[in-house]
Amino acid sequence: MKRYAYYLSCINESMTKEVDRSIDLWQKDLGIELVKLHEGTCCGGSNLDYVSPKHFALVNARNIALAEKMGLDLIVSCNTCLMTIRSAKKKLDETPALKQEVNEILKKEGLEYRGTSEVRHLLWVLVDDVGLDTIRQKVKVPLKNYRIAPFYGCHILRPSTVLGHDNPLDPTSLDQLIEALGGQTIPYKHKNRCCGFHTLLVAEQESLNVAAEALQEAIQSKADFIVTPCPLCHTSLDGYQAKALKHAGVDTSIPVFHISEMIGLALGYSAKQLGIKRHIVS
């Protein structure tokens, strides 16, 4: 059983509780153990970095240091938390003076940021560590009748200087996971585009236009559902779907799944167990 420290994202503790619930169901089936970091704090959600770059460095040095203390890599299941914490790590690793300043403060809690733990997305762990062959072997209910639109979201791809796992122009990891689970990925131009989440409260109409475009392409391509590795993309594409499509004059809908739910379905868990009924679009 390979162990990892698991970062608790704010949204997964409030609106998208089904993410952590479904991961809890199947993590042992796939031979991984995610140890929850209850001491971890909000990463700053791609906002704290410009409000106060130094607080941003402190908060995320601490988040990573908590995992380092356990000698484990830090696993994240929200794209923006991933990009944010990895950005902080890059800054800390490239700026010795900042690292020293932050570590002076972290001493208070007996912590030290060393830069030894990697910060990785759950999707990367599944593809690279668990492996697609293992996943294939564990599938009980192949998703063979489903045409699936893979929506990667921005912050698992860009900036590539911070992320670097997939080619942001032509990402493949999510497609590979879908295929390992027996599903059929569809060609989907919006796979590496934006969901509009980060401006939903600031430039709502623009965000809804962005979301509507991604939804419409999936609907027109006759996808059965969209799947995303990011709970923020899920919130935009599922929670705001009715509003986005209504504005675009589209009178239909499409379900949006988290990767954790799609895996759960293929491993034989029910929609109810996985919390799929909590989605706004059924």
Add this chain to the structure above:
Amino acid sequence: MTVPIDQHNEGVKKNVTFRVFRFNPQVDSKPYFDDYTIPVERGITVLRSLNYIKEHIDASVSFRAFCQAGICGSCGMRVNGRSQLACTTQVWDVLARSRDEGIIKVEPLRNLPLIKDLIVDMDPLVDKMKHYSNWIDSTMPEASMGKKEFLISEEEFLRYDKATDCILCASCVSECSILRANKEYVSPAVLLKSYRMNVDSRDSIHGQRLAELVKDHGVWDCTHCYRCQESCVKSIPIMDAIHGIREDAIESRGMKDTSGSKHAEAFMSDIEKKGKLVEATLPIRTNGVVWTLQNLLPMAVKMIMKRRTPPPPPLVKSAKGIKIFREMFREMTEHVKQDHKSHKK
């Protein structure tokens, strides 16, 4: 349409089909693509191939180009869907990544009006640069100009060194998610120029420019998708500039003047108080009660029915060990205050 190309040197050649976007609004009812197949050897750029096509196969193909060396920024276009300069893009490199073997699709930049074929109208971008005063309005009295040097420190120059690399090719404009959703949006290139001018100590209209940047369709409308930065042909960290304007806006104008700054403040204060984001009140803190009721009530009802609503503030559990976390957070606040003091000196 297949014609041999004279490369003046020997070597392996590949037959490449350039699938070129065609549209002349004065003649055509809708756009179409023309295929031109030519043999191309390693080292040849997309622009050189287009020049060849124009000279030898079809003189009516229209595109804009000048320096052929990645300096002037004229030949921005989409090559296999990616906005970039035709003159610095190697045909063989594109072929290696091409989904359709042997085919390279060439299209005009997005988010700008089309004039003809691969030529877009740059005027909306220039108009925005004017609107956001993308120039230095010097603090030096006119009488002194030309009589003495206007020196800046190296430290200051390094703050906008990268931003001065921009050649206005509009690749970032073409890739911008928000501009695609609303053509009124300021656009990444204009934000980058605005940042460059606003951090220059020789400039006298910083406050005026910033006041314009924080209005609707300005800096707060960026949705952090990083497509601009990823497509920049000069590898400029454009998001750093956008975040730089936001940081400046918060420092110069406070955190209460726009929904964007109020939204950002909520993150800072929630992290300090609980270590967690209090999502239930985020819409109200960003836009007020009236906006929230008008815009989010129907969705809130659906969320309640699905038990999906975020917990009210008292029920948001603080992160474990919040007391010591808060102390550390506040210690950093003192560091930041000190930094500001020494910065002002």
